[in-house]
Amino acid sequence: MTPPPGWYPDPSAPSTERWWDGSAWTEHRRAPRPPEPSTVPMGFGPAAPMPPQGGGRSRTIVLTITALIVVVAAIGTGIVFLGGGDDSAGGSTSPSPSVTRSTESPSGSPTSSPSPVSSDDPTIVTDDLDGITLPVLDGWEKAEYVVDDTILLTTPGTYKCPGDGDLCRHGSVASSPVTGSASSDPKTVARQDISKAADHAYDRDELKNRPYDGISSHQKVKEGSVAVAGRAGYLVRWRVKTHAGPGGYVESLVFPSTMGTESLVCVRLVFDAGKDGPPLSDMDKITKGIRSTDGSGTGGGVGNTVGPSQ
Numbered sequence: 001m002t003p004p005p006g007w008y009p010d011p012s013a014p015s016t017e018r019w020w021d022g023s024a025w026t027e028h029r030r031a032p033r034p035p036e037p038s039t040v041p042m043g044f045g046p047a048a049p050m051p052p053q054g055g056g057r058s059r060t061i062v063l064t065i066t067a068l069i070v071v072v073a074a075i076g077t078g079i080v081f082l083g084g085g086d087d088s089a090g091g092s093t094s095p096s097p098s099v100t101r102s103t104e105s106p107s108g109s110p111t112s113s114p115s116p117v118s119s120d121d122p123t124i125v126t127d128d129l130d131g132i133t134l135p136v137l138d139g140w141e142k143a144e145y146v147v148d149d150t151i152l153l154t155t156p157g158t159y160k161c162p163g164d165g166d167l168c169r170h171g172s173v174a175s176s177p178v179t180g181s182a183s184s185d186p187k188t189v190a191r192q193d194i195s196k197a198a199d200h201a202y203d204r205d206e207l208k209n210r211p212y213d214g215i216s217s218h219q220k221v222k223e224g225s226v227a228v229a230g231r232a233g234y235l236v237r238w239r240v241k242t243h244a245g246p247g248g249y250v251e252s253l254v255f256p257s258t259m260g261t262e263s264l265v266c267v268r269l270v271f272d273a274g275k276d277g278p279p280l281s282d283m284d285k286i287t288k289g290i291r292s293t294d295g296s297g298t299g300g301g302v303g304n305t306v307g308p309s310q
Helices: 055-084 186-202 280-287
Strands: 005-011 013-020 025-031 124-127 132-135 150-154 171-177 215-228 231-242 248-256 264-272
Touching: 005 025, 055 171, 124 150, 132 171, 132 280, 186 215, 186 231, 186 248, 186 264, 248 280, 264 280
Parallel strands: none
Antiparallel strands: 005 013, 013 025, 124 132, 150 171, 171 264, 215 231, 231 248, 248 264
């Protein structure tokens, strides 16, 4: 039996208390708190009424019965007390339960311990560098045999590029930490990144080919704040027209890292336009399905302020 989440004496520093999340020690510590008043009754209830006054044998029988009732009650109460113990075994890596244990979370409110996600889950793809997972929707698969190692998801199969490239895909999703930016504002970084994302997807690829013969024009179709894995992010989405082929949609989604650092994460989503491209609604579904790898935080989702922008 593993003790439930709560504050326990720190094995490495008994003079402090440390938060046990139900499976492992966290880095949250605090000074010991005074014990909470016990809610366990300390007596056996109201005193038994005195037997009626009488004499001789009948009084003796009544007293004997009363004494037996008291003894049975005492035994039953003792069993209740003894049954409250914990027979689980544990070493220094596991706390010992106490009647004064607090079930508060580090923030002060009751909570359940998040469960870390599994990298073997076929419904998600894990980005360990940025501490996030992305959902693998119907019509998508985990990226394999791609030149760009930041790409996490692709649509199945390839097709002959309409320009001078070799093989193209109808959709891809890439994730990487933001580097080289003087700004820590997701809005600013997303606005700066969108043109780079469009050029990388539809102008010149990582091999310097022009698979769509370059971009002829673009139009901003969505911009605004968005919640991603419980963090406040920002997205910018363009409709890109190319000299060859149907063009597509490109989105730069930027949000703070879930790894506890001040760095930003940029997720780039590229969808071909036309009947062969993935549905545009998948962009919002992928955003909504992004989670932290430690299971903390909440899901994301396109916020109410996100909409067409001029």
